[in-house]
Amino acid sequence: MELLLIVLVLVGLVVGAVASTVRIVPQARRYNIERFGRYRITLQPGLNFVIPLVDRVNTKLDVRETVYSSNPRPVITEDNLVVNIDTVLYYQITDPRSAAYEVANYLQAIDQLTVTTLRNLIGSMDLESTLTSRETINARLREVLDDATGKWGIRVNRVEIKAIDPPASIKEAMEKQMRAERDKRAAILHAEGKRASLILEAEGTRQKSILEAEGNQQARILEAEGEATALERVFQAVHANDADPKVLAYKYLEMLPSLASHGNSFWVIPGELTEAMRTVTGAFADNASSMQSAKGSDNGHDAGRTPPVPSPREAIEQAEHEAAKAVEAAHEESARADRIIG
Numbered sequence: 001m002e003l004l005l006i007v008l009v010l011v012g013l014v015v016g017a018v019a020s021t022v023r024i025v026p027q028a029r030r031y032n033i034e035r036f037g038r039y040r041i042t043l044q045p046g047l048n049f050v051i052p053l054v055d056r057v058n059t060k061l062d063v064r065e066t067v068y069s070s071n072p073r074p075v076i077t078e079d080n081l082v083v084n085i086d087t088v089l090y091y092q093i094t095d096p097r098s099a100a101y102e103v104a105n106y107l108q109a110i111d112q113l114t115v116t117t118l119r120n121l122i123g124s125m126d127l128e129s130t131l132t133s134r135e136t137i138n139a140r141l142r143e144v145l146d147d148a149t150g151k152w153g154i155r156v157n158r159v160e161i162k163a164i165d166p167p168a169s170i171k172e173a174m175e176k177q178m179r180a181e182r183d184k185r186a187a188i189l190h191a192e193g194k195r196a197s198l199i200l201e202a203e204g205t206r207q208k209s210i211l212e213a214e215g216n217q218q219a220r221i222l223e224a225e226g227e228a229t230a231l232e233r234v235f236q237a238v239h240a241n242d243a244d245p246k247v248l249a250y251k252y253l254e255m256l257p258s259l260a261s262h263g264n265s266f267w268v269i270p271g272e273l274t275e276a277m278r279t280v281t282g283a284f285a286d287n288a289s290s291m292q293s294a295k296g297s298d299n300g301h302d303a304g305r306t307p308p309v310p311s312p313r314e315a316i317e318q319a320e321h322e323a324a325k326a327v328e329a330a331h332e333e334s335a336r337a338d339r340i341i342g
Helices: 002-020 096-101 106-122 127-132 134-152 168-241 245-261 272-298 300-305 312-341
Strands: 022-025 029-035 038-043 046-049 055-062 066-069 073-076 082-093 154-165
Touching: 002 022, 022 029, 029 096, 038 055, 038 096, 055 096, 066 106, 073 106, 082 106, 082 134, 096 134, 106 134, 106 154, 127 134, 134 154
Parallel strands: none
Antiparallel strands: 022 046, 029 038, 029 055, 066 082, 073 082, 082 154
16 A cells, blocks of 8 residues: 555656646747756747756746837926827837846836937927927837847837827917917908809899890890881882972971980981971961961851961961970989989
């Protein structure tokens, strides 16, 4: 029984010793092995063997690209404003031995180096340049960090500024400035729209005036052509039908009130009007003598009570008086229109 117990103990010790010699390293991991406290080898992914009680695993490192976000750090700009800046760092371990033995804490070292570099860069820039020069700051940070961390077995792939927080008073001033800029753009757009509207309205009024003028011109041309055609037909009809001079003289008299009714301050009477008046006078004289003779023969006893017949001169004077009254009324209407317009 005792022998069996001893055998079991020996078998357990052997199994434990064999198991302690085997090290399985996962993918994208690296194990640094020390022998009697001194670095010996870095185990690669897969099955590895070590000497029990002689070799031990010192550090286990992840060689994948890692993201490290730092806390916001106060930085003073060139115009003496304090801004809080936090960064995002993308790094990768390329040499596990250097990362374990060249620096005590590589994350803390990278963080402190980032803050120092940021203060040097931002200290030479004002706030506006800081807010608009992120690409320049990122490139400069990556250059400095990659150069410093190369001996630590770390490669900095990318550095990004995650946020730049200016003071509350600066934020309020920036908001007011942006609001003023937006109001300015809105006012400019409103003015441009109003200007375009006025231009279009003026162009529409101009086109309307042009079209109305052209329409009036065409109407007057058509009216003149119609009057010319009518006069030509009347002239042709008069000459074709050989109108009596008495009729023409009577038409002259009919046109006198029409000439005065147009409101013209100056109008010309044709030279043929004198001859027309003589013709009318003769016609009226003939008519008057014939009418008196007829009435005298038929009603001789009532001749003394027959109403007087106006002479041709009186008829012409009466027509001229009516024409003068019409001209005077036209003058009064023209003067009244001038006063209203003035």
